[in-house]
Amino acid sequence: MSEALRIGMDIGGSKTAAVALDLSGAVVASTQLLTERGPDGVLDTAEHAIRELARLTARSAREFASVGIGIPGQIDRELGVVRNAYNIDVARLALAELLSESTGLTVTLDNDVTAAAIGAAHLMGLSGTVAYLNLGTGLSAGFVVDGAPLRGSHGVAGEIGHLAVDRLERPCPCGQRGCLETVASGSALKTYWPAGGDHPGRILLSAIAAGDAEARTAFEYLVRGAANCVRLLVLALDPHTVVIGGGLRLLGDPLLDGIRTTLDEWSAASPFLTELQLGERVQVLPEDSSAAAVGAALAGIS
């Protein structure tokens, strides 16, 4: 009989990444497909991904050991239900039960950012307390302490994007003003730098290089907001490492340098902050890491 493989899946607004892990946690197969939206579409996508991994690993789908799914929205892990996942057009979906019925496999759900935190800690070999800062369409964080995720009481741990503390006091769709997500997220870029189009992060740096003053301002706000998040995460949880992930990590060194420079400026005025060595705790998730899919597979059995 072939070795038991665990499936992990990251169902995002546009794409779904899926991996199969062996018992050691190594990725032995991976695939990526477009996410179909709505409850039926999401279920179809997940089934499709499992069939594709079965084909890639030359086995029947029923031979997999488990399926873990990272997905946006509010997650009830016990019931296996996802709610309010607006960017995939899902108001409520009993995804674990339905997928388990159709595949015969054990299925667990997790918040996508929590899954990414678990995956990042595993892939990057990080121990102790790890805070994962997701700079994606939205802004939120996930936490892993000594290998175990912190999920909180209602599955909303890490929703720091809705801390209403930014001095610009921009209105947020959540109803508050000044949420960190209104300055440090893909949705903020899209709203306040319309020239950037649908994927502003991809052209932001070239626009700045070409002298676009509004692009530069948008980037500066992004950097300040992200630095604010790092300071917040360190003061709240004192993590060994803060990992920057999410789509905007493609901004790479300019983003990381900007965050560190901002933290250094704040620290220059404060011996207290200096001693916390904020900048030294920050790392960026390597490109092409399927952190959320890997983390979802690992969380599927914990």
Added chain:
Amino acid sequence: MSEALRIGMDIGGSKTAAVALDLSGAVVASTQLLTERGPDGVLDTAEHAIRELARLTARSAREFASVGIGIPGQIDRELGVVRNAYNIDVARLALAELLSESTGLTVTLDNDVTAAAIGAAHLMGLSGTVAYLNLGTGLSAGFVVDGAPLRGSHGVAGEIGHLAVDRLERPCPCGQRGCLETVASGSALKTYWPAGGDHPGRILLSAIAAGDAEARTAFEYLVRGAANCVRLLVLALDPHTVVIGGGLRLLGDPLLDGIRTTLDEWSAASPFLTELQLGERVQVLPEDSSAAAVGAALAGIS
């Protein structure tokens, strides 16, 4: 032979509380004494407390099972060293080793607010994720998740008092501006409402009742800052319960009502916040709870 008792101690700026716990975690003896300052004074105080608990429980000091100490400052648990505990005049003290040498007992140290979080969860019978918000001379938090404290990588987890997000942007001794501690703490009251004297919390409500407009403003800032902390703690860690502790909890119902009213006002504008049920998560540590001493005793063996 008598039952093994664990000692817990809360060494504060003015007073030291000490308790002896039986194996079930019940307090069987307690004492309180003035804290002597400086390294020698602190060591003397701890020895004195142990002798007093031995007398109260009719045994020799060497019969105690362990000693756990909650103390302000930066704690290195492994080395048993406390540093930068300015309000007891200690720059650095190898308290665990020295006290262990003089008493023959096993001694462990913990941050006083982390110890209070452990003790509050135990005394109030709270499970799941507990955030303890210490409104004392300073402002900070401690966390317990499923019975285990979160201490972070360098013993500074919970230092949310130095999040520089308050719109008044008052200067903070830490070097930043707008730290939450500059509005929501005993030191903020003392600095910005000098009429309150050395213990402004004790006369704040009567001053407001007598029409002191500055006292009312100081109270309003305190309430807003504390509510900001509650929102922050819920968005970051999604605790089942936020316990308000520290000396300012003596403000009682007006403080708790003020915090809940502020959270309700913010929630009225935000369906997102409404769903988080912020106000319902808040409880106040009962008066006369030696939470930090009890928690230190419990942490002494974990």
